[in-house]
Amino acid sequence: MWLSSRMRPVPATADADLGVTTIAGGEVGVLTRGEVRAVPVYGPGGYVWMPESGAAVLVVKGGPGGEERCVCGAQQSAPPEEMRPGEVLVRGPGGNSVYLRRDGTVVLRGEVRVEGSLWINGSPYIPCECDM
Numbered sequence: 047m048w049l050s051s052r053m054r055p056v057p058a059t060a061d062a063d064l065g066v067t068t069i070a071g072g073e074v075g076v077l078t079r080g081e082v083r084a085v086p087v088y089g090p091g092g093y094v095w096m097p098e099s100g101a102a103v104l105v106v107k108g109g110p111g112g113e114e115r116c117v118c119g120a121q122q123s124a125p126p127e128e129m130r131p132g133e134v135l136v137r138g139p140g141g142n143s144v145y146l147r148r149d150g151t152v153v154l155r156g157e158v159r160v161e162g163s164l165w166i167n168g169s170p171y172i173p174c175e176c177d178m
Contacts, residue, residue: 065105067097067117074117078105088118093136095120 069075074097075083085105089095097103097120104119126145129135134146142156164171 061107063105063107065103065117067099067101067103070099071096074103076103076105076115076117082115086116088116 063078065076065078067074068077073084076085102121103117106118107115130148136144145153
């Protein structure tokens with residue numbers, strides 16, 4: 047059959063769209079040109095993000111015919127005026143944040159709970175048992 051030898055596999059494509067999440071969680075529902083459910087969420091290494099319903103997200107489509115989709119980010123909010131290139135700010139709900147500055151400073155905003163051991167300058171932290 048000469049026709050079958052002429053058929054070639056469909057090349058992989060990549061495309062991106064701005065979408066809106068319709069189902070929150072680790073595998074979201076997202077609406078671009080139509081709704082797709084159970085879309086995996088990807089992020090930078092070590093970072094875990096669960097988009098809320100109604101969030102504007104970037105949806106990357108790939109694979110043969112562009113039928114495979116993933117959510118890989120959301121439009122970021124405005125950085126603080128003092129933020130410099132290379133710095134990282136992770137914002138959470140309720141105004142809490144972790145800010146990693148170029149000078150080595152780590153700024154934590156919100157209630158901080160330490161689960162596990164706390165070491166300060168190479169020594170384990172021992173709370174003061176004094177009357178103050």
